[in-house]
Amino acid sequence: MSLRRIALTAASAAALCAVPGAAHADTGPLGLPQLFAGPAAQDQLRVYVTGTGDGRDGTYELECGPSGGTHPEPANACARLDELSANGHDPFAPLSSDDRCTMQYGGPATARVTGTWHGRPVDAAYKRTNGCEISRWQGLVPVLPATGR
16 A cells, blocks of 8 residues: 555544534434434423421422422432433333232322423322332432421
8 A cells, every 4th residue: 555545544534533523413213314403302390299297398390401490409309210210110100000008108298290201291190198109209209208207
């Protein structure tokens, strides 16, 4: 291989490496390049809490990616949701009708979470009326407040 050919090959490789990452073209639904795709949608949830009896009732906005909103612990709540979402699990999945639950009462607290998480709609209700529901609630702390019961 001649020195001229080696120099041209090296120059071509250097030029290709100099292309900024923003010029990368992802393909869209029809396989066509999407050069100007906007930023990923931010996860936005609204958390409604009642009946805690300790002053933590209210409506909280939770934004993840980046974390923010009026939620008292947005970074911790978003981290918990990410942890629960690992391996494709749905952190807002309802209890199975096959679950056998202990007959214990965890108090009158109720919660509802609505909005979007990972691009999917969320509308989940929580209560503390049996062992399974208490465990489901506790699994979502700090998205939902820890209760004293």
